[in-house]
Amino acid sequence: MDEEGQGQTCQLLDLPWEDVLVPHILSYLPLQHIVRLQRVSKHFHSLVQVYLANCRTFNFSVIGPSIPKEAFHAMLKDNKVLQNLSLQNCSDWVTDKELLPVIGQNQHLQRVDMSSCASLTRHSLVAVSLSCMHLQHLGLAHCEWVDCLSLRSLADHCGGLRSIDLTACRQLKDDAICYLAKKCCELKSLSLAVNANITDESVEEVAKNCRGLEQLDLTGCLRVRNQSIRTVAEYCPKLQSLRVNHCHNVTESSLDPLRKRNVLIDVEPPLPRALVLLQDMLGFAPFINLQI
Numbered sequence: 393m394d395e396e397g398q399g400q401t402c403q404l405l406d407l408p409w410e411d412v413l414v415p416h417i418l419s420y421l422p423l424q425h426i427v428r429l430q431r432v433s434k435h436f437h438s439l440v441q442v443y444l445a446n447c448r449t450f451n452f453s454v455i456g457p458s459i460p461k462e463a464f465h466a467m468l469k470d471n472k473v474l475q476n477l478s479l480q481n482c483s484d485w486v487t488d489k490e491l492l493p494v495i496g497q498n499q500h501l502q503r504v505d506m507s508s509c510a511s512l513t514r515h516s517l518v519a520v521s522l523s524c525m526h527l528q529h530l531g532l533a534h535c536e537w538v539d540c541l542s543l544r545s546l547a548d549h550c551g552g553l554r555s556i557d558l559t560a561c562r563q564l565k566d567d568a569i570c571y572l573a574k575k576c577c578e579l580k581s582l583s584l585a586v587n588a589n590i591t592d593e594s595v596e597e598v599a600k601n602c603r604g605l606e607q608l609d610l611t612g613c614l615r616v617r618n619q620s621i622r623t624v625a626e627y628c629p630k631l632q633s634l635r636v637n638h639c640h641n642v643t644e645s646s647l648d649p650l651r652k653r654n655v656l657i658d659v660e661p662p663l664p665r666a667l668v669l670l671q672d673m674l675g676f677a678p679f680i681n682l683q684i
Contacts, residue, residue, distance in 0.1 A: 405435050410442060418443045424455045427463070445470040453480040453505075461485045465493075474498040478505040480531075487511045495519045505531035507557065514542040521546040528552060533559035533583070540568035547575035555581035559609070562587055569594035573601040583609035585635065595620035599627040609635040610642075611658075621646035631655050 404413070418426060418440070430440035444467050452459065464486070468474070477494070479486055486509055495501070495516070501524040506512060514537055520527065521542075527550045532538050538561040546553070553576040558564060564587060573579070573594075579602040584590050590613045598605065599620070605628045610616050616639050624631065625646070633656045636642045644662055651657060 405439065410446070413439060414443045414446060419447075422454070423451065427455070427459075427467075441470070444468070446473060447471060448473055449476040450474065451476070451478040452482050453478050459485075461487075461490050464490055468494045472497050474501055476503040477501060478503075478531075479509055480505055480507050483508050483510045485511075488513055488515050491516050492519050495523050499523050500526060502526055503529040505529075506535060507531040507533040509535060510537075513537050514539055517542040518545050521549040525549060526552065528554040530555070531557045532561055533557045534561075536560065536562055539563045540565065543568045544571050547572045551575055552578055554578055555607075557581075557583045558587070559583045559611075560586040562589070565589045566591055566593040570597040573598040577601050578604065580604055581607040583607075584613060585609045585611035587612070588614050591615040592617050592620035592623075596623045599624040603627055604630055606630050607633045610639055611635045612638045614638070614640065617641040618643055618646035621650075625649045625653075634658075
């Protein structure tokens with residue numbers, strides 16, 4: 393080092409914030425570390441605020457249970473470029489009051505996960521549908537506040553939806569699911585699991601309108617029968633995964649054609665009757681070449 397360069401040191405905060413520190417350093421840190429970093433000094437606090445205002449992904453699933461709602465507001469109050477927002481594990485504190493302002497100022501959101509956020513209401517889903525025209529992925533598992541009207545609003549305004557998880561959204565009935573299927577024809581992944589109101593009518597409408605469907609979860613849909621599974625097999629050539637565990641009216645007669653297409657099914661095929669009888673007699677299942 394020459395004499396002119398001696399004694400000169402480069403501090404971390406001397407690097408360009410928006411061109412270097414934010415995209416190449418802070419973006420690789422876990423969110424909980426970002427929160428702690430802003431307590432180091434006023435300069436670091438300002439740096440973190442720049443990062444938070446330009447962050448496109450917020451995942452609160454790790455720090456959700458421990459973050460105060462005031463901190464949530466402080467972190468997102470200046471952000472208008474969010475694309476991905478996950479609120480899993482935030483059920484203890486997140487309500488419409490905290491979420492609605494964030495949704496209202498972020499019209500570029502593509503992925504929102506509100507799974508298990510029990511304190512939200514249908515107003516949050518309506519806000520998402522009205523503000524997030526580019527929404528592609530939505531998680532609403534175990535959100536029992538989701539009703540038919542709010543789902544219809546989503547279908548009317550978010551026709552480009554690619555995946556939606558409606559597990560245990562028990563207010564929903566066939567009419568709402570059929571409406572969703574007609575409006576959101578690009579769906580590739582759909583979960584209707586743990587909903588006793590869902591019947592063959594919903595499944596058939598999904599199959600006929602969403603022919604690019606790749607994943608379908610019907611776990612615990614007790615009123616679904618073989619008829620609709622056959623319709624899925626007929627209209628959904630791209631199907632990769634089907635979950636029908638605890639669907640007691642779905643039998644191998646409708647599942648076998650899908651197995652032959654190598655669709656992943658969560659229910660094991662039944663053993664051939666002769667092998668079952670032999671297993672009962674011997675107490676174990678010997679290796680038998682069934683192709684002989």
